Amino acid sequence: MSSMPRTRIDYGSHPAQFGYLYTPLGVDGPVPVVMLVHGGYWSADFNLNLATTLASELARRGLAAWNVEYRRVGAGGGWPETSADIEAALAATATLLPEQSPVPLDxxxxxxVGHSAGAQLAVWVAGQRDCPVRPTRVVSQAGALDLASRAATRSGGAALTALFGVSYADDPELYRSASPLHRVPTGVPTVCIHGVEDVQVPVAASRAYVDAARGACDRAVLWEVPGEGHNDFLNRTTRSWALTLQAVVDQDPWSIR
Known part of the structure; x- marks a missing residue:
């Protein structure tokens, strides 16, 4: 399947501070921008190629997709460098992107949209109320949204210690300051999508987040996907993929039952 037109845009001077802007063909008016934040344990072992197919599909559907890379552990990242990049990439949607986009942007x-560790970053930046750009919605795919609980498990502890440079036991407040569950309300409507069979990030993380968000008067909804797991979001034949497109494109996904 052919890719849509894309433009590389650097939002900083570090080699990892860039993204690709995918734009639709044959549009006249300004189009919404969808920023994509890939996952992969915040590690340099993974890169923005994970979101390339979704970026192309969104452009096909008439939106601009901003697929961002960022400093990761092993590539200049860690906390707060990684989070600073996500905030800078979001801010760039109001400055650098309109200057370099071949189509008008709204x-x-x-x-x-963020997947896994990328969902943690996406929901985290939605809570940065002093960021010059406030998103109109966030879609969390299999989000690592409860870092404090995850740090206590064998599966999540090592990646988080590498990200923060310190264990949860030694600095629990640092973990909470980055944990979406502990940052509600964000004031940004959120759709969480999670496979029931996910073993990397259990669905309980999204359940806890949505309960907390609603309790704090945020607009949030959880779509659980029976029979699918963590990486089904990367496969365009799955229900997780279809629901992601629905959550991004539909006018009011929060009212869908």
């Missing part, structure tokens, strides 16, 4: 409608 910079008042910026949506964010």
């Amino acid at each position: 910079t008042a409608d910026v949506r964010i």
